[in-house]
Amino acid sequence: MASxxxxxxxxxxxxxxxxxxxxxxxxxxxxxVLLGPSGCGKTTTMRxxxxxxxxxxxxxxxxxxxxxxxxxxxxxxxxxxxxxxLYPHMSVYENIRYPLKVRKVPKSLHxxxxxxxxxxxxxxDLLNRRPRELSGGQRQRVALARAIVxxxxxxxxxxxxxxxxxxxxxxxxxxxxxxxxxxxxxxxxVTHDQIEAMTLADRVAVMDHGIISQLDxxxxxxxxxxxxxxxxxxxxxxxxxxKGELKEGIFKHSNFSVKVxxxxxSEATLGxxxxxxxxxxxxxxxxxxRVYSFELTGESTLVTLQFEEDRLTVRGNNKYRVEIDEIxxxxxxxxxxxxxxxxxxxxxxx
Numbered sequence: 001m002a003s004x005x006x007x008x009x010x011x012x013x014x015x016x017x018x019x020x021x022x023x024x025x026x027x028x029x030x031x032x033v034l035l036g037p038s039g040c041g042k043t044t045t046m047r048x049x050x051x052x053x054x055x056x057x058x059x060x061x062x063x064x065x066x067x068x069x070x071x072x073x074x075x076x077x078x079x080x081x082x083x084x085x086l087y088p089h090m091s092v093y094e095n096i097r098y099p100l101k102v103r104k105v106p107k108s109l110h111x112x113x114x115x116x117x118x119x120x121x122x123x124x125d126l127l128n129r130r131p132r133e134l135s136g137g138q139r140q141r142v143a144l145a146r147a148i149v150x151x152x153x154x155x156x157x158x159x160x161x162x163x164x165x166x167x168x169x170x171x172x173x174x175x176x177x178x179x180x181x182x183x184x185x186x187x188x189x190v191t192h193d194q195i196e197a198m199t200l201a202d203r204v205a206v207m208d209h210g211i212i213s214q215l216d217x218x219x220x221x222x223x224x225x226x227x228x229x230x231x232x233x234x235x236x237x238x239x240x241x242x243k244g245e246l247k248e249g250i251f252k253h254s255n256f257s258v259k260v261x262x263x264x265x266s267e268a269t270l271g272x273x274x275x276x277x278x279x280x281x282x283x284x285x286x287x288x289x290r291v292y293s294f295e296l297t298g299e300s301t302l303v304t305l306q307f308e309e310d311r312l313t314v315r316g317n318n319k320y321r322v323e324i325d326e327i328x329x330x331x332x333x334x335x336x337x338x339x340x341x342x343x344x345x346x347x348x349x350x
Contacts, residue, residue, distance in 0.1 A: 002028060003026060004060075004154055005059075006023060007058055008022075009055050009060065010058055011055055011056050019041040022041075024205060030202050031177075031187045031201055033191060033201035034191075035207065035233075036206060037192055037208075041210040041211075042190045050072055051070060051072035052072060062154060075154075076152050077155070078099070080143050080158070084140060086146075088131050090131075096114045096123075098146065103150055118145055120179065123141055123142060137171065141175070144179070152185065155189075156190075157187065157188070158190045160189075161193075162191075169196075176200060177200055180200075189201070201217075203216060203217055204217070204221050214227070227346050228241065239271045241270070243269050245265070245266055246339065248264070260350075265348065267341070268341060268342060268348070272332060277312065277330050278314075279328060285329025288305075288328060289307045289312065289327070291303060291304070291305060292306040298318065302315055
């Protein structure tokens with residue numbers, strides 16, 4: 001087992017810079033998620049760790065060893081891809097066994113290693129099947145088993161659950177979390193899905209335009225976003241963000257005011273999560289708006305209100321009902337609000 005250290009890593013192709021001077025240490029046995037939208041540099045970062053891309057500058061260490069000049073096969077990392085990457089002409093058994101053959105593990109050990117690994121991911125009854133005879137979830141478990149079987153120093157996982165349907169993704173998240181806890185192998189996981197990041201990670205590195213915008217625990221990322229990008233990217237539905245001005249400690253929007261107790265800022269953005277707002281009668285509310293949409297999700301309801309050019313999404317209980325175009329009141333609690341300087345996009349703190 002080993003830590004992974006990135007030291008001032010950058011990657012450019014001509015005038016395009018995908019990763020900009022990133023420094024990051026992933027601790028031994030840690031599960032770190034690189035999270036961000038398409039094009040933010042997360043997959044490029046992983047590919048540099050794997051040795052599939054060469055850094056334009058900077059150093060990569062796995063354990064104490066600098067690996068910039070090492071071939072992928074010599075870095076002792078195992079990758080799990082979005083598209084599984086299974087050999088269609090091989091059985092499940094042979095697919096799992098293949099890394100042992102490549103690394104010249106003694107044949108006498110293969111049977112035991114393959115069967116023990118298949119048992120970990122509940123594939124022991126499917127070893128004679130071909131990939132085409134498996135479901136998406138089963139194929140992903142084969143890809144995981146193939147990575148696990150040789151006990152690498154580091155797991156690299158590039159959006160491994162993206163091709164699965166919603167129910168399977170939930171099941172596989174639980175399996176991945178349990179496996180990493182059991183195997184205690186340093187894991188770097190790339191995804192654009194913030195639910196995966198929140199549920200799987202020990203720490204999350206939120207990436208934006210080639211930089212790490214915030215690095216922290218999932219709880220800290222959610223409850224204490226450092227800037228507008230992180231605030232808007234984390235959460236489902238995402239945080240409400242409305243522009244206004246901050247004078248004498250009061251955030252002023254054209255439809256409402258909230259006393260937030262911060263220094264003046266000519267252009268400020270207020271952020272508040274849907275679950276931190278309260279639906280109420282218009283007469284008793286801080287503000288009121290017209291219902292733009294109403295969604296029943298099962299465990300709750302989501303009501304989106306139109307305020308001139310802005311919208312607020314509010315999470316209500318699953319018994320709440322309202323009609324589109326109805327006027328509804330909303331209470332906004334100052335202690336639940338986040339304030340950002342619009343120009344710099346940085347969080348203003350009390």
